[in-house]
Amino acid sequence: GSSGSSGPVPATPILQLEECCTHNNSATLSWKQPPLSTVxxxxxxxELDDGNGGQFREVYVGKExxxxxxxxxxxxxxxxxxxAFNKTGVSPYSKTLVLQTSEGSGPSSG
Structure with missing residues (x-):
């Protein structure tokens, strides 16, 4: 069922570049709502791509x-x-953040 009136969707989140970092083969992302966001x-x-310019995939969905x-x-x-999303819909994507993972340590097997 579709409800008659649809409100505004949330504002686009902002990735906090100074909070985002990579460590070995893991990455920590942090973001926030815009200061003047009312919704x-x-x-x-x-979403994160495959590290090779491929498709984006959802890696996290939640309130954090x-x-x-x-x-x-x-x-x-x-x-x-x-x-961001709410019951009305989904916001536009934030700017894309580029993450560079470190080179693996030790001899590579494979």
Missing amino acids: PADGYIL TMCTVDGLHFNSTYNARVK
């Missing part, structure tokens, strides 16, 4: 404004983006 967000959707993503590839460049 509360019910939650956020964080910080997320640590584990199991990334070493020595890869990832693109991250976040959007």
Whole structure:
């Protein structure tokens, strides 16, 4: 069922660059709602590509404004983006943040 009136969707979240970092093969992302945002967000959707310029996939959905993503590839460049949602709909995507994971230590097996 669709309700008759639909309110505004949340404002686009802002990735906090100074809060985002990578450590080994994990990445920590942090974001916030814009200061002048009047529409509360019910939650956020964080998306990350495959480190090879491929498709984005959802890595986190929830109410927190910080997320640590584990199991990334070493020595890869990832693109991250976040959007907010409420019962009305989904906000536009934030700017894309580029994450560079560190090179793996030790001899590579494989």
